[in-house]
Amino acid sequence: MKPAFNKILKKEIPQILPLVQRHMENQFSDEVLIERFNEMFDQNYECFGIYSEEKLIGVFGLWFMTRHYAGRSCEPDHIFIEEAYRNKGIGKKLFDFIYNYALEKGCETSELNSYVSNYRSHKFYLNEGYVIKGYHFIKNL
Structure with a gap:
């Protein structure tokens, strides 16, 4: 299977909401997600459909930033692939796309967050050469 990775435009946000909602287990309303995605699109963020x-069949985002410890970096975010399409090599193709795209944009590193309970993703990321450097903390204000 040869998946395509196409950029999602700001006006196309409603198309990705069902996938993002499933990924996030419907934690937020569509209205909240639309508001947040609109703001994200105005920052150093890009969104792609798979x-x-x-x-x-899937969606993911990429954040671009410069960090003192990593240089120019690309952070894959909210990666979701429909269950029926998992374990078919799409993840590997996706990350090959991400690495090449990030290199084209001048990135030196890629870093990401993964939910603690998402063990399958941990194995995948470790096999991709990511190393665990720390913990991600969040506090509601």
Whole structure:
């Protein structure tokens, strides 16, 4: 299977909401997510759909920033692939795309966060050469 990774435009946010909602287990309303995505699109963020023969089967975002400890970096975010399309090599192709895209944009590193309970992703990321450097903390204000 040869997936396509196509950029999602700000006006296309509603197309990705069902996938993001499933990924996040419907923690927030569509209205809250639309508001947040609109703001994200105005920052150093890009969104992509994962397609199989024109069908949207996944979504992911990329953040671009410069960090004192990592240089120019690309951070993959909210990666979701429909269950029926998992374990078919799409993740490997996706990350090859991300690395090449990040290099084209001048990135030196890639870093990401993964939910503590998402053990399958941990194995995948470790196999991709990521190393665990720390913990990600969050506090509601």
